[in-house]
Amino acid sequence: MMSEDLKREAARSALAEVKPGMRLGLGTGSTAWHFVDLLGIEVAKGFDVLCVPTSEKTAKQASELGIPLTDLEATPELDLTIDGADEIGPGLALIKGGGGALLREKIVAAASGRMIVIADQSKCVDVLGRFPLPVEVNIFGQGATERAIRRVMEDFEAEGDLRPRLTSDGKPFVTDGGHHVVDAFFGRISRPEALSAALLEIAGVVQHGLFLSLCRRAYVAGADGITTLDA
Numbered sequence: 001m002m003s004e005d006l007k008r009e010a011a012r013s014a015l016a017e018v019k020p021g022m023r024l025g026l027g028t029g030s031t032a033w034h035f036v037d038l039l040g041i042e043v044a045k046g047f048d049v050l051c052v053p054t055s056e057k058t059a060k061q062a063s064e065l066g067i068p069l070t071d072l073e074a075t076p077e078l079d080l081t082i083d084g085a086d087e088i089g090p091g092l093a094l095i096k097g098g099g100g101a102l103l104r105e106k107i108v109a110a111a112s113g114r115m116i117v118i119a120d121q122s123k124c125v126d127v128l129g130r131f132p133l134p135v136e137v138n139i140f141g142q143g144a145t146e147r148a149i150r151r152v153m154e155d156f157e158a159e160g161d162l163r164p165r166l167t168s169d170g171k172p173f174v175t176d177g178g179h180h181v182v183d184a185f186f187g188r189i190s191r192p193e194a195l196s197a198a199l200l201e202i203a204g205v206v207q208h209g210l211f212l213s214l215c216r217r218a219y220v221a222g223a224d225g226i227t228t229l230d231a
C-alpha cells in the first residue's frame, strides 16, 4: 500500500471510534486530513458531530466539507481528539508540530477526554528525538530564547543544532497564533518529562511538541494492516 493509503486506513480505524453527538477535536497534517475527509463523508450523510479544529488549515477543510465547527470558548470540553504525529515513542509519548500547529493541537488534546493518534508505521520509534523537536517561541526576544534553548539542548546532550523554521521562500514560519517555530535536533530524547519541564521554564517558549501522557491510543497502519497501540 502507498503511504497515503496507509494514512487513510489509520484514519478509517479512528472514525469507527466516533459516536453520534460527540464533540471532537480535529488534528492537523496529512494524516489528519484523511480523517477530516472521511468524517465529512459521514456528515454529508447526516452524521451528527461538533468539532474544534486545531489549525486554520483544518478549519478551512472541515468547513468546506460542511462539518459543524465550534471553539473551546463555546465548547470547553471535548470527548475525543484525533490527530497525527511526527513520532510515536514508548508509552505513546509523541513528538508533534511538524506542521506547526502544536500549540492549538496540545490545547485541544488537553481539553479532550481522549486523544487518539493515527499514523503509518514509519512514525513509530524506540526513542523519541530523531525527528527535530518543534518549539514554538514568542517573536519578542527570540535571540535570547534561542540561546536559552541551546543551553537546555546542551544539558540534554543534543546531537544536533537548533534551527529557526523557515517557509519555502525563506521567511520565518509563523504559526496560527502569530509565533515562530524553532526545530531542536536532539537525536535521542532519553528523559522527555525532564526536557519538557526545562523547556517550559524558558520565558519565551510558548509550547513545545512533546506530547506526554496525552495520547491513550494509536492506530498505526502498516503493510500487514492496522495495529492498535494502547497506553
Ligand SMILES: O=C(CO)[C@H](O)[C@H](O)COP(=O)(O)O
Residues within 6 Å of the ligand: 027, 028, 029, 030, 031, 032, 083, 084, 085, 086, 095, 096, 097, 098, 099, 100, 101, 102, 105
Ligand atoms: O503535529 C502535526 C502538525 O503540527 C502533525 O500531526 C504531524 O506533523 C504529522 O503530520 P503528517 O500526518 O502530515 O505526517
